Amino acid sequence: MKSIIQRVATGPDLSKDIDFEEAKSGMQAILRGEIDDVQSAIFLIALRMKRETMEENEGILAAILAESDKQTVNVKDLVDLGDPYSGYNRSIPISSFLPAVLAELGLPTVIHGLDAVTPKFGLTHRHIAQALGLSVDHSTADAKARLEDTSIGWSYIDQASYCKGLHNMVSLRDRVIKRTVINTVETLIGPLRGKKTHSILGYVHKPYPPIYADLVKASGMDTALLIRGVEGGVIPSLRQKGLMISYESNVEKSRVDIEPASLGIEQDMRAISFPAELNVQNDIPALAEYTVRLGKAALSGEKGMFYDGLVLSASLIMWHTKKSDSLVEAAELVRAALDSKKVLERLK
Numbered sequence: 001m002k003s004i005i006q007r008v009a010t011g012p013d014l015s016k017d018i019d020f021e022e023a024k025s026g027m028q029a030i031l032r033g034e035i036d037d038v039q040s041a042i043f044l045i046a047l048r049m050k051r052e053t054m055e056e057n058e059g060i061l062a063a064i065l066a067e068s069d070k071q072t073v074n075v076k077d078l079v080d081l082g083d084p085y086s087g088y089n090r091s092i093p094i095s096s097f098l099p100a101v102l103a104e105l106g107l108p109t110v111i112h113g114l115d116a117v118t119p120k121f122g123l124t125h126r127h128i129a130q131a132l133g134l135s136v137d138h139s140t141a142d143a144k145a146r147l148e149d150t151s152i153g154w155s156y157i158d159q160a161s162y163c164k165g166l167h168n169m170v171s172l173r174d175r176v177i178k179r180t181v182i183n184t185v186e187t188l189i190g191p192l193r194g195k196k197t198h199s200i201l202g203y204v205h206k207p208y209p210p211i212y213a214d215l216v217k218a219s220g221m222d223t224a225l226l227i228r229g230v231e232g233g234v235i236p237s238l239r240q241k242g243l244m245i246s247y248e249s250n251v252e253k254s255r256v257d258i259e260p261a262s263l264g265i266e267q268d269m270r271a272i273s274f275p276a277e278l279n280v281q282n283d284i285p286a287l288a289e290y291t292v293r294l295g296k297a298a299l300s301g302e303k304g305m306f307y308d309g310l311v312l313s314a315s316l317i318m319w320h321t322k323k324s325d326s327l328v329e330a331a332e333l334v335r336a337a338l339d340s341k342k343v344l345e346r347l348k
Contacts, residue, residue, distance in 0.1 A: 009046035023059025031165030044180040068163040078194025079109040082187030087122025091271035094309035096128040097295040100346040103153030131288035162191035202229035217250040225320040237270035
């Protein structure tokens with residue numbers, strides 16, 4: 001680690017890149033608690049300041065994969081939803097209810113995260129699962145069983161359950177304050193894998209799709225769908241045209257402008273804002289309860305922004321995984337599932 005830091009932390013002009021094996025072994029040592037917090041923080045900050053290479057990104061991801069508990073799920077297609085772990089701090093995370101919708105449509109889905117982490121410390125999927133009264137501490141074996149149970153077909157799994165070493169770094173990451181390479185790769189761990197695994201990721205900044213596509217391949221997942229979503233999540237804007245890019249392995253197969261109106265979605269706002277009287281600094285439980293009320297209403301067929309957000313995002317995933325020949329056909333299937341109210345039975 002001393003040698004690595006001497007090279008990566010030498011300023012904007014003299015810092016040197018490290019190779020895959022060095023990035024992997026350095027990160028594994030950190031995950032195992034063999035490196036003190038000061039050196040661990042310098043390692044992460046210096047990589048970010050000089051800008052991580054693809055080889056370094058892949059080495060960091062490989063280290064985390066090596067230290068993670070993984071399970072193979074006996075399903076043909078598994079959807080892995082990789083929403084940002086730091087959560088949402090401006091808008092309601094509609095995606096918390098997406099796994100149950102996809103499960104009803106024949107796509108077992110796993111969503112993962114943690115309680116709170118820098119930089120947003122926002123409303124997370126764990127908070128919403130807790131508000132639903134669900135267990136948030138499933139082991140990977142428990143989550144596998146839920147995914148294979150056709151009456152459920154989805155699961156939340158917490159980082160603490162599948163990669164304890166990484167979860168132990170939350171406090172250090174909070175003290176570092178800024179995003180690091182961990183924020184980039186942690187949504188790509190995929191602790192549960194089907195016969196074919198589809199990574200669904202949100203992004204904001206334009207350079208990220210090919211980076212994520214390479215990391216999805218490096219992680220061993222089969223396909224990737226990159227959606228330019230609200231707050232970097234997997235739900236696109238409900239008001240304006242967006243973009244999604246579909247990859248098989250790391251080869252771009254389709255680049256599609258998402259036009260909500262073409263799927264019968266007409267909204268004046270891009271997302272559901274938090275109520276003015278609630279914020280993530282003081283009101284996480286209340287925001288989670290508010291989200292659950294809206295989500296259950298949408299799963300009962302109540303039309304509105306939440307319903308439309310589920311229709312839009314689920315349609316993209318159905319199209320990407322080849323469960324539908326067109327987005328229009330996919331939207332019809334999603335609406336039929338929501339209007340049947342059967343999705344509500346999967347919230348268990």
